[in-house]
Amino acid sequence: MWPRISTPSGIVEGLAGWPPPVLDPAGPYAGSVAALSWALIALAAGIFLIVLAALWIALRGRERLRARLGGERAIWIGGVVFPVVVLTALLIWGLTLTRNLSEPAGGPELRMRVSGEMWWWRVSYLDGNGRAFMQDANELHIPVGRTIAIELVSPDVIHSFWVPQLSGKLDMVPGRRNLIRIQADRPGTYAGICAEYCGGPHALMGFLVVAHAPDDYARWLAARRAPRAAPPDRQSARGAALFVSAGCAACHRIAGTPANGQAGPDLTHVGSRRTLGAGILPNNRGTMIGWIGNSQAIKPGNRMPPYTVLPGEDLQALAAYLEAQR
Amino acid sequence: MPEADPAAGRDVVQRVGCASCHVFPDISWPRGALGPNLGDFADQGLIGGRVPNRPDLLAAFVRDAPALIPGTTMPAMPISERESRDVAAYLYTLRDR
Numbered sequence A: 001m002w003p004r005i006s007t008p009s010g011i012v013e014g015l016a017g018w019p020p021p022v023l024d025p026a027g028p029y030a031g032s033v034a035a036l037s038w039a040l041i042a043l044a045a046g047i048f049l050i051v052l053a054a055l056w057i058a059l060r061g062r063e064r065l066r067a068r069l070g071g072e073r074a075i076w077i078g079g080v081v082f083p084v085v086v087l088t089a090l091l092i093w094g095l096t097l098t099r100n101l102s103e104p105a106g107g108p109e110l111r112m113r114v115s116g117e118m119w120w121w122r123v124s125y126l127d128g129n130g131r132a133f134m135q136d137a138n139e140l141h142i143p144v145g146r147t148i149a150i151e152l153v154s155p156d157v158i159h160s161f162w163v164p165q166l167s168g169k170l171d172m173v174p175g176r177r178n179l180i181r182i183q184a185d186r187p188g189t190y191a192g193i194c195a196e197y198c199g200g201p202h203a204l205m206g207f208l209v210v211a212h213a214p215d216d217y218a219r220w221l222a223a224r225r226a227p228r229a230a231p232p233d234r235q236s237a238r239g240a241a242l243f244v245s246a247g248c249a250a251c252h253r254i255a256g257t258p259a260n261g262q263a264g265p266d267l268t269h270v271g272s273r274r275t276l277g278a279g280i281l282p283n284n285r286g287t288m289i290g291w292i293g294n295s296q297a298i299k300p301g302n303r304m305p306p307y308t309v310l311p312g313e314d315l316q317a318l319a320a321y322l323e324a325q326r
Numbered sequence B: 001m002p003e004a005d006p007a008a009g010r011d012v013v014q015r016v017g018c019a020s021c022h023v024f025p026d027i028s029w030p031r032g033a034l035g036p037n038l039g040d041f042a043d044q045g046l047i048g049g050r051v052p053n054r055p056d057l058l059a060a061f062v063r064d065a066p067a068l069i070p071g072t073t074m075p076a077m078p079i080s081e082r083e084s085r086d087v088a089a090y091l092y093t094l095r096d097r
């Protein structure tokens, strides 16, 4: 509907577009934001033309027109009535829109909680009572056509949750629980970013929202809840042991295993993630090893230590194990 | 390699994330440090200090490094044979000037 305004660049180009496209809404919440943006742009362009015309009249216009332009009436209309009317209308539009952004769009909602952490996203899927039944990180899976009510929290500093194609942006403030609603009306992958400077690698703090058709979503959820298989081969079994002995398990959780660390992203489904490093790298054997071996070269200042001491075969084994966590 | 396309090779390198382990002079981010800096790779005699630096061997190496250098940290990468020739052509444009 709207022209696409995005400048794809760099490594994640193939994933979802970086930076995420703005003014290209894929659901009702983002649609209302885009409509207001275009109205503002059109209005500003119109006013700019009027000012240019007035300037032309003032410099080159006929005497009679110049006199009218400089008259008291013109000042009252152009300087008082017009701004008051336009600004009041915009204020009402903006405030209603802000309220509607956190209002249900109708129909049964799904609930999630997203916690912004320096510099990644902790994701919980909530049941009807608000209790978390599934943990994940850096990726949100949603069905199309359903409204998702997302609680936004933060344990450290202020972050801001922004998926331009699905909603407005809302801050995640320590000690508060803010509510945002998002909805996608067509299946696809939508990139999100942190929109509030939160220190060091803030610019490398992204995530993805994956919107599935309803049937696909049901299948995806069933697969997530299915019992988990043991490491498929010897290499990944070795990786499983290394995950504990090398200390990864102290910071990362993998459901169904002794690994229950909470300082870093949940890795229970890391093998099926589309990205690594919080939305910044494609996910394949190479980037997995590159991240584990030396994430500090990729995302300087992030809170995972580099593992350059691990020999190649250990890194390969860890990557094989994590790839199997789907 | 007359039919290989260095520009297409660079796109492949960006897409699959080779830069998460290597520094490439014309890729500003990431600048990975697990593998060697490839700033003047074109003038090198050996690949990984072991394999002669020939176009066919380089194409095979970037696609499946462990097949040529068992035990290396560099894993097989998800690229097609065609793409691997483009990547090799791109790597031969990397030289210190």
Ligand SMILES: [Cu+2]
Pocket (backbone or CB within 6 Å): A159, A160, A194, A195, A196, A197, A198, A199, A202, A203, A205
């Ligand atoms: Cu931030």
